[in-house]
Amino acid sequence: MISSQEGRAHNAKGAIVLEDLAKPNCPTCKGLGLYKVSVELNTYDRCACVLEALKKRRSERMLQDAGMSQDLTAMTFESFQVACTAQRNFLSRTQAWIEQPLGTLIFCGSNGCGKTHLARAALNTWLASGRSGGLINLPYFFGRVRASYAQEETPDLMALTANAELLVIDELGTEYHGRTDWAKAAVYELINFRYSADLPTIITTNLGSRNGKADRGTLEKDLNRLYSLEYSNAITSRLLDRGKTEILFFNSIPDYRLLGLTEASP
Numbered sequence: 001m002i003s004s005q006e007g008r009a010h011n012a013k014g015a016i017v018l019e020d021l022a023k024p025n026c027p028t029c030k031g032l033g034l035y036k037v038s039v040e041l042n043t044y045d046r047c048a049c050v051l052e053a054l055k056k057r058r059s060e061r062m063l064q065d066a067g068m069s070q071d072l073t074a075m076t077f078e079s080f081q082v083a084c085t086a087q088r089n090f091l092s093r094t095q096a097w098i099e100q101p102l103g104t105l106i107f108c109g110s111n112g113c114g115k116t117h118l119a120r121a122a123l124n125t126w127l128a129s130g131r132s133g134g135l136i137n138l139p140y141f142f143g144r145v146r147a148s149y150a151q152e153e154t155p156d157l158m159a160l161t162a163n164a165e166l167l168v169i170d171e172l173g174t175e176y177h178g179r180t181d182w183a184k185a186a187v188y189e190l191i192n193f194r195y196s197a198d199l200p201t202i203i204t205t206n207l208g209s210r211n212g213k214a215d216r217g218t219l220e221k222d223l224n225r226l227y228s229l230e231y232s233n234a235i236t237s238r239l240l241d242r243g244k245t246e247i248l249f250f251n252s253i254p255d256y257r258l259l260g261l262t263e264a265s266p
């Protein structure tokens with residue numbers, strides 16, 4: 001809750017211009033962005049239309065911060081090229097999951113199997129329905145978070161990301177090159193928060209895959225190796241929780257129907 005004085009101060013400084021965020025024809029605030037909550041105390045609160053606009057702006061900024069905004073919109077379910085049975089399965093499972101996202105969806109497979117495309121397509125579908133969300137690429141994201149600590153008055157990127165309505169974590173397992181335990185702690189914080197709060201999360205990773213094959217045992221081994229010491233058990237158990245996580249393992253078995261061949265062909 002903010003007083004009318006504060007509202008004006010913000011406007012004067014240009015930090016938050018409520019009128020710019022408010023819907024011009026909003027029935028509650030008439031485009032002012034504020035409505036009076038107490039006549040005696042002369043206090044105002046930000047209108048729901050402003051909160052909605054702020055949420056949208058945050059998710060857009062998150063995409064920009066992750067450096068992923070340009071080509072993101074081109075990645076849709078329609079533009080996904082299905083070349084094998086595994087990819088057809090990935091596509092249909094992802095489309096079903098995003099309809100009613102529960103817990104975590106993990107794409108586990110080698111580079112080039114289409115997991116990032118599908119994760120972005122799912123996010124686009126979600127955003128198109130008017131909800132907020134974002135995608136982070138971990139190495140880039142942690143660079144941004146660290147840089148933000150050095151600046152004053154920056155938004156808390158970690159909190160913003162942890163609370164996103166839908167979060168896509170792209171390339172889990174690539175964040176440690178040249179980094180310290182700090183990154184492990186941050187990954188733990190993100191995953192644990194979202195797991196505990198039941199917030200929908202999509203993770204892509206090539207952990208758990210070898211030579212075009214991926215499986216649960218290898219994923220578990222890789223996670224334990226990477227998130228060693230105090231975080232390994234916690235991260236692994238959350239990510240492999242069968243009750244809250246669906247894992248799609250990519251195994252590149254050629255789809256003979258799509259290649260126009262029969263299985264008996266040489």
Ligand SMILES: [Zn+2]
Pocket residue numbers: 022023026027028029030031032033034047048049050
């Ligand atoms: Zn309003």
